[in-house]
Amino acid sequence: MAGYTVIDFETTGLSPRYGDRIVEIGVVKVSHEGEVYDAWSTLVNPQRDVGASRIHGITAKDVLTAPTFDDVAPALLDAVAGRIVAAHNASFDMRFLAAELERVGYVVGERTPPSVCTMRWSGAFLPGSSRRLRDCCASAGIEIVGEHSALADAFATAQLLASYLDRCGGRPMWGDEISAARAFRWPAPRPAAHTLTYKVRADRQPERADGWLDRIVARMPRSADSRVDSYLAVLEMAMLDGYLSLHEQDQLVEAAQSSVLSRPQVLALHAEYLHAMAAVALEDGILTADERSELDRAAACLGLAQHDVDDALAGAAGDDGADGLVISGISLTVGDRVTFTGEMRMERSVWEARARAVGLQPAGLARSTKLLVAADPDSLSGKASKARSYGVPIVDEAAFAKLMDRLEASAD
Template sequence: MIDVETTGLSPERGDRVVEIGVVYVSDHGEIQDHWSTVINPQRDVGPTRIHGLTATDVASAPTFPELAPYVLRAMRGRTTVAHNATFDLRFLAAEFMRSGVTLKDLPLSGVCTMQWSTAYLNASSRRLVDCCRASGVSLTSAHSAGADAMATAQLLGHYLKSSNYAPPWHEAAVETRAYPWPPFSGEYPELRMVRRSEARAVRSDQWLDRIVSKMPRAADARVDSYLATLEMAMTDGFLAEHEKDELVAVAVDAGLTRGLVLDLHADYLRAMAEVALEDDVVTSDERVEMDRVASMLGLRHTDVEAALEGALRAGRGRHGSSDALQNSGITLRSGDRVVFTGDMVRERGHWEELARRRGLDPGGVTKKTKVVVAADPNSLSGKAAKARTYGIPIITEGAFDRLLAEMPHA
């Protein structure tokens, strides 16, 4: 289990790791050992508002080259797990290369607890803190590498238990365990660990925090990775030019089209609209803020109107539900297999009949099933357990009803 805090969003543009946390976990989710340390990035520390570290904190910390042999030893022969693994592994690969460690196969692979959260959790967003809250895991110091790694380890334990310790990421586990890490033949340097100041707190912004919590979850792991990066960039409500460039680099690396990126930015704007409408009133300050953010995201004034109107039409705001957002990225089409499980509010036969009328195929769980509709998304039923094994989203009746309404007409 690995987590890193960084000076920015893009290792390709010179951003560095400023803190690393490592937790060793057994195949049954038992925490065996852990360590973490602040790292001297040999440059400015970047967004202190996010990770809470200052130049003073890192001045006497070890550099990554000093730690590289220990990080190699931690990863060799083990399954690498992280929350938004794409982000962490890109930074680790770049740090290894800067340290003179030659890597043959890139990108590095691993198991991503953010990617699998849709199969195991009914969380309000993809963020680690929200996934932890949904699974009953305690996370008291978000954005510190040690605490985040420990929370991710416990989140993994929740997934393992839910899958009866036969998780569906077997192929990814085999691949990452077999990675051809280069041998280290020299003497291990003295392992110095510098802990962050416990007294310093990361700044919290309730308005932005609520927006991030309402950001949609996507069915595509690449999209989720981009949205997670966008969330970090927007923590201060402002996109600097270098952050825009970094987001472009992340989008290109993920193979996202310009149209899809603009759609994702529109999702962010819709999340803002939900927050603004929580009290059923959009103040002039909130409207100015939405117009400003829309401009930064490459959207127009009319897109703000559309976001607000869409939030009102969907019955969001104070009485809204996270279900519709939670299933963003899922579109039902004629011929899709859907499965129903549990003691539902409506008769199961009624749901199955509605599904057939729309050209859907109610039946049992297969690898091609699009969604499982459950009375309780945390259901431990056989159908739900099988769906988690295949990584199939499990949604509520309300969410399914909205997906039916949004189905494209033939």
Template sequence: MAGPGFAVIDFETTGLFAGGHDRVIEIAVVHVDADGAVEGRWETLVNPERDLGPQRIHQIRASDVVDAPTFSQIAAQLVELLAGRVLVAHNASFDVKFLVAELERTASWFSSDFVSLCTMQLAREYLPGAGRALADCCAALDIQLDDAHRASADAFATAQLLAAYIQSVDQHELWQAHLESALEHSWPVLASGNREWMPRPPFSEVTASSFLQRITEKMPEYAGPAECLDYLALLDLCLLDRHFSVHETRELVALAEELGISRATCELLHLDYFNQLTRTAWDDGILTDDETADLVHVGDLLDIPTTTIAGALESAALASVPHGSSAAFREGETDSNQGFALSPGDFIVLTGEMSRPRSEIAEEIVGLGYTPWDAVTKKVRLLVAADPDSLSGKARKARDYGIPVVDEAGLERLLR
């Protein structure tokens, strides 16, 4: 695993400032031999223990990193992959600065005079006029770059770019000199971590099926109508933004276990929730396009059978409770759109990088009679996060206080 050779690296980060608050959130390493052949590839997400910054760029969700290892937990494995090798990156100055900053946080002494090469700087010699961006350099050599700003994709494309540079000339003195120097560089000895690397998963929306299986089947069940209403109330809060965050699903599982509600009853309660939403949508005898889309989306999130969703869309008559639903729990149910509502003057906190400037959203909040607030305290009514699974300090405090956390879409629903 050690050199000689090259270790092509790419980091996705929460921002641009390695020495400040920004952190690494994804790492990819590609080993390349002295001739440019790829020898191995590794990647992992990293939990930065803070919010994820501009998610529109790297497309990593907070739910992706909730269970990912921290940098300190994978630092030893990373050092093993880099030891004895020339570090290579596109815009290497950026990646090396973050590598140094993260290693410094491990409290281990080390020398930061890494032997490194930058494919962006080398492009001036090997690809004059091609442009600085990785995409431009790859396009000049017809190297395919899919999923840009995914660490594994960028690192692999950079490895191919390095290979093209190596193979474009007969004299290998430059490469050989760097390879020999890298073998002499001393890396820190770090305590071995106990966490497996965790690659970025394919995108998938969290639905009820992903957490219902974690709820115990209780025989006999000891929950009654009051406990079921408590579960429905939490379900209502979780679906304010029509999205299940990882934190919310864990709260639902924990509440079901605490109240003694079985998996089967949870499924029936989800059906009750959908039926009530359907009746509300049909109250005026008309189902609008927006209401139709909302019913389908909520039905999918709750894993309601397709035939039940289709029936709800076809006729107001089918808005009544279908056979098999938990009618015993309907006595105390409330309109699912009215379970949580904002009142004039309520304090609303914003966190994360929104699709609109926060100042613009704050103006809208003020115009509708609510109060934008900076800090999360017990008097805050709602936290609006760029990502409902945000790991920011504000989001963690809101969950501690039981304050609902919604995304921008959830805020818009509540403001309407």
């Protein structure tokens, strides 16, 4: 492959299935050695309303004379052909890219185009960072100038990817994604009907207050499951104004389906999300009326009740932070198979005995394994790599301890 093509899209909403479109494209190339070069961007006329201008800063007037996606598609396909595509929360951008290409007559196929996700890999390189691009960049010492413009976000993502490559010493950890990119065949671009004229946005950035909920999102812990992180990234975008419209709720259903999350898993995620919000609200030891009101409103948006807020506040008051999200959507029942890998803080034999005592079955990794407990969830061990290929969730020792506590409490 010739190198990486980093892409970022600003969109009218969260879901191409529900008619949302791309309104801006940012493209930046990165060499295998981490050199960032050859950037371009353009606004795109979505041929519908532009959506959340308060977030992306693009108005209907801005895109009135911009090229359509059909106009831009040949240049975009030239930019990704023979290269590895990368993005931050790549599943979001790749769903939009595939849908837009199909909409204008290109055959992409049933499989989402492969890509490297800098959000997914942030845990391996940036311990402690949240999933948001701005927080990952801050952790890596990268400044974003003009956040929420496609080119600025693509350039920041390219720099983040370059920092990962540097830390890998030229040996990328995402071998599976590279192999998938080599095997994937992008559709050949059709001859352009006319010369493409890029249109860049005016020299202004979206002005959005960094409100209470937005600050909470910045503190949200990451999940050990990349599917969960992808869903939560979409949820956080939808929750920026503290309100989920019916349209946004439909979009979240589509995001959950794309991430292969069941309804119980989604509800568990929402409950853990509310718990994380409550923990941040209580950090200063005071719950203001405004904070309680925001929590009540968020709970209603998430399909939860006021008593769930009470439970979240009670739980948050009794723990040391909002770290439960790492086990969101995962539950263990008697008979489940669990596997251990790596050097644990507690002897593996002790963990296995404790697991057997509540009816779990410690055994080697198989497709039927419910959970892999790893000393390091970002491990590149054979077990961890195989677990990812099987879709088996990977959690660390602390997260497994919490699951065990719950299981033991229910058995009493």
